Amino acid sequence: MREKLLALAALQKVDVEVAALKKNADAYPKDIGELEQQLATAKAAVDAERAKLDELEKQRLNLEQTISDDKDKVKKWEGRLTEQRSTREYSALAREIDIAKKGQQTMAEEVVELGRQATIQREVVRAKNVEFNEKSKGLTDKIAALKEKLTAAEAAVTALDGARAQAANAVDAALLKRYDVVRKKRMPALSPLVAPGVCKGCGMKLRAQMYNTLVASKGFDSCPSCSRIVYAQEVLDEPATK
Ligand SMILES: [Zn+2]
Incomplete structure (x- = not known):
């Protein structure tokens, strides 16, 4: 009977090891996902600042185009000034030209202001980029390290497959079946x-008679409280004799 217990204990040792590895391996993807999220957030922050800069540049270019178009228009009007037959028509057109030129002046000031804002924003983008590069280096390294650990843990679990099969093979078939049923729950x-x-599994105090029986038989039973397969501790503690 003691051999059966020893074989089962050996199997459980492998299973505990596999469970610990799997627990680690299961945590890695979540950690990796969180770090990747942080990286994406940092990237989005840079992109947002860059989009603001692009918008300023776009506004400036649009305004420059508007000014250029307006200047062409005024040039045509100026050409027509001499064609005006009456003083009234002349002054009316001259006034239009004057208003248009004032408008151009205002737009030119806006262009300068947009250029000033773009310069500031370009500096913000640059700083954000530096910040992102520093952060991303750290995050990327962490992600790579975790992925490496994940691969190693998965490989270790796979490597234990053989050891598990071998240990399971050595366990009495009926006992193995029972063990696997309990193992799924506890x-x-x-x-x-x-x-x-x-019972060390659930802490329940069982009848001393049960313990004494298990010492005598060197066998196993079920804990009436938690259903674990139980044996008397001293049976496996004693030196290996038959
Ligand atoms: Zn128990």
Whole structure:
């Protein structure tokens, strides 16, 4: 009976190891996702500032085009000034030209103002970019390190597949079935009873008689409280003799 217990304990050792690796491996994708989100947010912040700069440049170019068009128009009007037959018509057109030129002056001032704002904004973009590059370097390194760890953990789990199969093979078939059923609900599924009969799995104090029986049989039973497979701790503690 003791051999059966030893084989099962060996299997559980592998399962505990696999569970620990999987727990780590499961945490990595979430951590990686969070870091990637931070990276995307930092990138979006730079893009937003750059979009503001683009908008200023666009406004400035549009305004310059408007001024240029307006100047062409005024040039034509000026050409027509001499063709005016009456003084009234002449002054009317001259006034139009004057108003248009004042408008151009105002727009030219706006162009300068937009240029000034663009210069400031260009500096904001540059600073944001530096900030992003620094941040992104750190984040990218962290993401790469986590991905490496994830791959390693997954490889370690795969590597234990063989060890698990071998250990499972050594366990009595009926006992293995029972263990696998309990294992799906409670880990560890195999739990020692500590003298005089406390289940280490759930902490329930069981009858001393159960403990004594398990010491004598060197066998196993089910904990009536948590259903774990239990054995008397001293059975596996004693030196390996048959
Ligand atoms: Zn229990």
